[in-house]
Amino acid sequence: MKRTLFLFIGLSLLWTRVSFAIGPRSVTSSGNAVKWSSMPVTINLETDLTVRGKDVSTLVDAALSQWSGVTEANVSFTKGTLGADIDNTNICCYFYDSSICPNGPQSDGMNPLIIDADGAITSDFFNPQNKLTTLGFASIILSDSSSGAAVKGEAVFNASCLAGVEVTGCSAKGLSFTDDDFTSFMVHEMGHFLGLDHSQVNLTEATDGVTSNDDVINTMFPTFIIGNGANFKTPEKDDKVGLAQLYPSSTFATTTWTIKGTVSNGSAGLQCANVIARNQAAGLSRTDAISALSGDFSPAGTADGSYVIPGLTPGVTYTVEIERIGNSVKEFTGSSGYTPCRGSSGESKPPKFDAQIHTGTFTGTSGSTILGVDFSAANVTSTLELASLETMITGTNDELVIEDQMTAIELKSDTSSSCSSSGSGGSSGSSGSTSSNSSGCSLIPSF
Secondary structure: OEEEEEEEEEOOOOOOOOOOOOOEEEEOOOOOOOOOOOOOOEEEEEOOOOEEOOHHHHHHHHHHHHHHHHOOOOOEEEEOOOOOOOOOOHHHOOOOOOOEOOOOOOOOOOEEEEEOOOOOOHHHHHHHHOOOOEEEEEEEEEEEEOEEEEEEEEEEEEEOEEOOOOOOOOOHHHOOOOOHHHHHHHHHHHHHHEEOOOOOOOHHHHHHOOOHHHHOOOOOOEEOOOOHHHHHOOOOOOHHHHHHOOEEEOOOHHHOEEEEEEEEOOOOOOOOOOOEEEEEOOOOOOOOOEEEEOOOOOOOOOOOOOEEEEEEEOOOOEEEEEEEEOOOOOOOOHHOOOHEEEEOOEEEEEOOOOOOEEEOOOEEEOOOOOOOEEEOOOOOOOOOOOOOOOOOOEEEEEEEHHHHHHHHHHHOOOEEEEEOOOOOOOOOOOOOOOOOOOOOOOOOOOO
């Protein structure tokens, strides 16, 4: 039996439209993806990377190397330091959050990666009941409002139930995460830190209750199966192409080819249709599969149903299909939802329609693009209410199946802000009262 954790993404206050299915996490009002503008990206680590005597620095390195090792992309990291050991008493000296750490640093040039050894930080940022079950949260929290260039990113990983050094309470909940599990959480969340959203390519395998086929579940899929860390931590083709779409290697465009098209509801563009290109060769349709979400690069309120699938292998024949997000087993809504599927209410409500495979098959050459691979979705039963500017929350949190707590989680998830081209930060309002320590930084307010 699979025990599934749902990886929820909180929403953020940002003058952007956030997107999904492998592609950018956020898009500015100018249509630019929010991402880091240059490599390497510096990750600032706390001084103590041990958890009750267990050194987790090698797990951090392993997680970062999964993304820096993607040859289709140009991604690299350097490691800096925060110069301190971080816990829930001093995190706001290094971490910005509009609700929890409203006076935290925004444009200090540091991108903190923090190991929450006992879950205390997680408990303060969310709720005490999330102390053991929220596995981590990470995002780009400040970016240029026009270009989308990232200014600051942050990440927290909860090691309270790390196998062998679990805190009291983990065993009662059946929570014990192997090194591979913990690494996989970090890989997934660092994907968000790099600007990637969730994606869906092999939904059947992810929701069928069978463990033997979990090796085809992609890293950026919004659920995690306990004990599947060895598979989940390794990016699949869909994950790699999504990363390359944001940070292409020098040869990516010239050694692959691209499919472009639109999805409509019969009269207008349909946002939030999942489009998948699959290698039609026997045995490869689940591993050589790349997804896109219609409207994922469209600024808020202008979604036209267009999609782009890059990274296809030259000379290989692909089928192209559309499907809705989620299925009868699991509906991805709320903070676990796909972010271009969020309407003006901020709630993820993916449209439902009949799955469809395009009548044609497609083969391309290096550097080529095939246009006009269009779909008209049938039996569309719900549509999004788009606003000219959508108010959203950015950040991620990985939560056990406690969906009745989603409102509280969303209210306390870390938020993202945009700034002018000068890089000066803007922030949304704060809640709660704060206190200051001797160095003058605001500490976590009480709830």
